[in-house]
Amino acid sequence: MCFGHGGSWKDRYRSEAELIADAERCWNKFILPKEAEREANARAAEAFIENARRKRDIQARANAVTATPFIYQDPATLPRRDNLYGGHFIRKYVSSTVGGGGGGKSSLEIIDALGMISGSPPLSVWYVNLEDPIDEIQRRVTAAAMHHDINPKVLNEKLFVDSGRDQSFVVVTQRGRETKVVEPVVEAIIAEVRGKGIDVLIIDPFVSTHEVEENDNNKIQQVANQFTRIANETNASVELVHHINKASGDGKSEVTAVSGRGAGALKDKARAVRVINTMSEKEAKKAGIDPKDRFSYFRVTNVKANMSKRSGQADWYRIVSVKLGNGTKWSAGDSVGVVEKWQWPSEEATANDVTTEQLGELKRRLSLAPHGDNHQAKDWAGCVFGEVLGLDAKADKRKIGLLMKALVTAGHFAVVERKWTGGGNGQCSRAPQTPPPTGWGGEWRFITPSDTPPPPYIYKADGGRVVARS
Incomplete structure (x- = not known):
């Protein structure tokens, strides 16, 4: 106790009560505040350390990279890949079809869509054509349905079609050197696919979904990542139709996996890639087809199949003309090119x-x-x-x-x-x-x-x- 006086307390204080009162005064003035301050400082330091530890743990969890042990599972109990159609359309994955302009890409996608919605079990398909107006899409789908005898009721229940002329489907933009994901569009696509129960989303063509430099692999990969995200978050298959470069196509070189326009990041991102080649003059001669008619024939080859073995065998198709019957007595009706399967003349015909x-x-x-x-x-x-x-x-x-x-x-x-x-x-x-x-x-x-x-x-x-x- 700090009284500031020497000698017996009896010399300073007249009574014991005065001594106790002075002691309480000194405690309250000098000793108690320091103890409280130390305690407050200790609590503040503890809180600071706890907050720092919490932030560190949150950051660590966000950036955590861990090695997960493999646990063997009976092969019979492993979930099967959800292959939706033809080995090309697979849930949660991006696929791509590459071909030249006017070579049958869009027509092929339409009959694929009709095949999926009329299959067993029927699938829901959203076909988005970013180049043609909606009335032209309507004509093409209707002609294909007529030719392949698809029930209109199935079309109304299972098929969704939209035009890029009516709404934007651009998922990545570029301003100067900066690229930006258009989150409202990506989130809207995800919401529509989920809400409508869509199994397959077909985007035709890929080049119209972005505004970035198409020869930049990093930027094209960023665009492709958005469609991988859509496929993963919606449990759907996403098909991207892609144009070829100027060095490929009819009269130049064979269309292959590397013939896609721009950077190759899209090819690398897609799990399945197929290419379209128009019938060559040599093939036309061998098949007994007039060379002038060869442009109506094309073959489709699977050139990349991460999920299975590539067969290397081509499927042949031809484009036939279908009349819609929408003419009048003053004008002729529309004729639309429709794709159908074509069998190469077999040498083993019997x-x-x-x-x-x-x-x-x-x-x-x-x-x-x-x-x-x-x-x-x-x-x-x-x-x-x-x-x-x-x-x-x-x-x-x-x-x-x-x-x-x-x-x-x-x-x-x-x-x-x-x-x-x-x-x-x-x-x-x-x-x-x-x-x-x-x-x-x-x-x-x-x-x-x-x-x-x-x-x-x-x-x-x-x-x-x-x-x-x-």
Whole structure:
């Protein structure tokens, strides 16, 4: 105690009560405030340290990188990949289709969409075309639905279509050197996909979804990241249609995975990539198609498949014209190009490709009049084949020729030489009084077994004709 006086307390204080009172005064004035201050300072220091520790822990959790031990799981219990359609559209992943302008990209995406909404189970698809107006999209979808016999009710329930001319789908912009994610657009797309229960989002084309330098990999990756985010947060498949660079395409080089316009970051981000190549002149010649018509044919090849083995086999398609029937007596209606699957003429075509009923009808029609064996003949038998088998005598010329050859090999028809009025050699089954048709030699004609040697003997000669066996 600090009284400031020496000697006995009895010399300073008249009583013990005065001593106690003075002691309380000194305590309250000097000692107690320092204790309280120390306690307050201690509490403040403790709070400061706790706040700093809390901030450090929050930051550590945000930037944490940990190594997670692998835990083996019975393969039979592993969840399957959610492959939605054709091995190309997969939930939570981005895919891409690359091709030249006017080569069938958009038409292919439309029939893919129709295939998905009419499949089992049916999927909901949102097709966003950022180049065409909504009325043109309506025409293209309607024509494809007509050609492929899609129920309008399914279209109304499962298909969503929008045009980039009516609303913006730009997800990343650039001002000077700075890029910025357009969060309202990205969040709106996510909300729509979730709210409408959409399984597949198709964006056509990718280049219209951003305003950044398309040759900058870092910036294109930033754009692609937004679509990966959309796919992941909505549990949907996102398809991005992409143009090719100027060095690729018809008459230049084959379209491959690296042919996409601009930086390659989109290709790297996509888990599945397919490319479109228009039929070349060499392919047209091999398929028996007029080179002038080859632009209506294209093949689709899977060039990147992170989820499975690449087959390397191409699927062929062709574009056919479909009339909408929206004309008037004053003007013609619209015709729209629609994509359909096309089978490359097989070298292994067999007689089994023709049913018994079709074969009977072929023999009946060919018995009515002579028909030429050469496809350049005006009375070519292949035209009859086209009518009976539902093939285009011009576009499917090679396939028809292979089927004709297969039926000859099977003994249903035989090749004989045409007998000309001016003489000639070889056998002829045509009646002598019938004038020979003009043009190329050889004919298809229905005959009895006594007219020609039995199978497998077949008459063949330049300009030869094939006749049907009964």
